[in-house]
Amino acid sequence: MEKFFKSNKLIYSIIILFGVILCVPLFKMNLNSLNEFRIHIGRVISIKEVMKDGVFPPFISYKHMYGFGYALNIFYGVITTYIPILISMVCGTSIMAVKYFTVLTVVFSGITMYWCTYKITNKRMASLVAALIYMTAPYKICDIYSRNAVGEYTAFIFIPMVFQGVYQLLHNDKKGNYFLVIGATLLVLSHTITTIYTAIFVGFYLLFNYKELKNKIFWKTILIDGIIILMLSAFYTVPLIEHKLFGNYVIFNPDSMHTTAQDVYYNTNSVLDWFKWEVHSDLNFSFGLVIGLLMLSTVLTFKKIDKENKNQYLNYLTLAIISLYLCTKAFPWFLMPGVLTVIQFAWRMDGFFIFFISLVCGLNAEILGEKIIKHKREVLLFIMTLILILTVLSTSLYIQDYSSEKENEYEQSIIEAESISLFSINREYMPDNAYADFDYIKNRKNVTYLLSGNAIITNENKVKLHDEFEINNVENAEFELPYLYYLGYTVKVNGKRVETYESEKGFVAFKTNENGKVEVDYTGTITEKVALGISLVGLISIIGYMVIKKKVT
Numbered sequence: 001m002e003k004f005f006k007s008n009k010l011i012y013s014i015i016i017l018f019g020v021i022l023c024v025p026l027f028k029m030n031l032n033s034l035n036e037f038r039i040h041i042g043r044v045i046s047i048k049e050v051m052k053d054g055v056f057p058p059f060i061s062y063k064h065m066y067g068f069g070y071a072l073n074i075f076y077g078v079i080t081t082y083i084p085i086l087i088s089m090v091c092g093t094s095i096m097a098v099k100y101f102t103v104l105t106v107v108f109s110g111i112t113m114y115w116c117t118y119k120i121t122n123k124r125m126a127s128l129v130a131a132l133i134y135m136t137a138p139y140k141i142c143d144i145y146s147r148n149a150v151g152e153y154t155a156f157i158f159i160p161m162v163f164q165g166v167y168q169l170l171h172n173d174k175k176g177n178y179f180l181v182i183g184a185t186l187l188v189l190s191h192t193i194t195t196i197y198t199a200i201f202v203g204f205y206l207l208f209n210y211k212e213l214k215n216k217i218f219w220k221t222i223l224i225d226g227i228i229i230l231m232l233s234a235f236y237t238v239p240l241i242e243h244k245l246f247g248n249y250v251i252f253n254p255d256s257m258h259t260t261a262q263d264v265y266y267n268t269n270s271v272l273d274w275f276k277w278e279v280h281s282d283l284n285f286s287f288g289l290v291i292g293l294l295m296l297s298t299v300l301t302f303k304k305i306d307k308e309n310k311n312q313y314l315n316y317l318t319l320a321i322i323s324l325y326l327c328t329k330a331f332p333w334f335l336m337p338g339v340l341t342v343i344q345f346a347w348r349m350d351g352f353f354i355f356f357i358s359l360v361c362g363l364n365a366e367i368l369g370e371k372i373i374k375h376k377r378e379v380l381l382f383i384m385t386l387i388l389i390l391t392v393l394s395t396s397l398y399i400q401d402y403s404s405e406k407e408n409e410y411e412q413s414i415i416e417a418e419s420i421s422l423f424s425i426n427r428e429y430m431p432d433n434a435y436a437d438f439d440y441i442k443n444r445k446n447v448t449y450l451l452s453g454n455a456i457i458t459n460e461n462k463v464k465l466h467d468e469f470e471i472n473n474v475e476n477a478e479f480e481l482p483y484l485y486y487l488g489y490t491v492k493v494n495g496k497r498v499e500t501y502e503s504e505k506g507f508v509a510f511k512t513n514e515n516g517k518v519e520v521d522y523t524g525t526i527t528e529k530v531a532l533g534i535s536l537v538g539l540i541s542i543i544g545y546m547v548i549k550k551k552v553t
Contacts, residue, residue: 019107036148067419116160130362231538238531294361320356434506453477
């Protein structure tokens with residue numbers, strides 16, 4: 001048994017095997033028939049089409065919203081499009097790429113959880129059990145199969161990396177810099193809501209470890225790491241913040257997004273939800289049998305925890321309890337500010353509960369096997385068998401009458417479509433004004449409109465995100481272009497740039513008093529370009545530093 005625990009290859013093989021088994025039913029499902037997966041598939045296919053045209057960053061899909069353009073890659077984590085696009089270049093289709101991407105997220109979430117737990121506990125059995133629980137907990141399966149929450153289950157990879165990095169830095173291990181910077185950067189690029197709450201829980205974790213905070217080197221390191229994280233993620237966060245500050249979009253509207261304090265208060269768990277049988281295909285907030293049994297074993301294991309692990313055990317157990325508290329109506333969500341109610345559903349805290357309780361359960365399993373039952377191998381095999389059976393039972397409920405032809409036809413229909421309706425994708429990234437009047441969008445022609453004044457529009461030629469036309473007999477004219485309003489559209493009249501703004505219907509508009517040629521392009525804002533430059537400089541600097549450091553070493 002000791003040889004087993006010294007074999008990283010065998011442990012990684014088990015993690016990979018369990019990850020693949022969990023995801024097998026995905027390959028027997030038509031993802032295009034599932035609402036949230038259909039949205040993410042649409043994002044991947046459309047952004048890939050934009051990139052083929054040589055546009056980067058590919059923020060706007062020119063086909064969506066009946067060809068009026070839609071910001072598919074500004075408001076949602078870009079990892080969930082860029083990596084599936086890369087995978088699709090190997091496997092051939094975007095839908096299969098999303099499936100393979102999901103397998104990778106499950107496997108790597110297990111691996112990073114294993115790393116994190118092993119770094120903290122130095123116990124391989126505890127780390128393996130923690131990894132398997134983190135991968136296969138009922139809420140995690142629900143996130144993939146019921147909610148299709150691609151950004152959220154991608155973020156599961158990086159939460160352990162962030163906490164491992166912070167732990168190592170608190171204990172003067174400089175390698176923690178790599179885990180913190182890489183983990184936090186990729187977390188930001190995966191899921192904004194998870195990033196916000198990870199930062200909050202890290203804050204609690206630091207308070208629990210306040211004695212280690214007296215170290216000035218720690219704060220200096222955290223500051224430098226924070227700057228690097230901001231630089232690396234700037235190409236995504238800056239355009240997002242820019243649209244938040246200078247536009248009005250549905251995603252930032254609490255009423256439209258149901259992110260008011262009252263909304264979050266009503267989207268909570270009841271205590272009974274935690275104790276339901278875990279094998280069902282609806283929203284699943286159950287602890288599950290494995291977590292439940294190992295949590296109960298705390299009464300037996302607590303006094304036997306090694307001194308060096310007890311503090312971290314208590315930290316993670318406390319944070320797990322806080323996570324559960326935040327899931328319920330007992331927490332005063334109705335008093336919380338908007339930055340916290342952006343979570344939308346309080347039960348999303350179950351994801352953090354899984355992370356924190358996995359380490360606790362892993363240590364409990366180790367102590368049960370080593371000090372109480374004193375049959376480590378048998379305890380581990382029992383836990384692994386139970387996890388495997390419950391995972392297969394839970395995921396097999398989602399198997400459908402699969403048809404690869406239907407998936408391929410769906411993907412091809414998006415690729416070949418000249419325009420895509422507003423009902424074929426989510427509408428959260430629309431301007432508020434456009435969202436308020438769907439009929440206007442459905443009935444609007446794909447040409448420039450004269451809103452006020454006098455002018456004659458001729459020879460209009462619109463191709464994707466470029467439009468050009470001529471205007472004559474212009475007198476105090478106001479025009480509405482056939483593009484939904486996003487920052488970054490450039491309008492030139494006779495080669496001179498004119499100011500753009502949002503029309504009452506949520507489209508790009510401008511005014512002019514000149515006759516001549518009008519040219520419209522989506523060029524992005526100066527701020528977006530600067531942010532991309534900052535990210536590139538940050539990335540190149542870090543790679544250069546690592547290369548130089550390696551040579552010196």
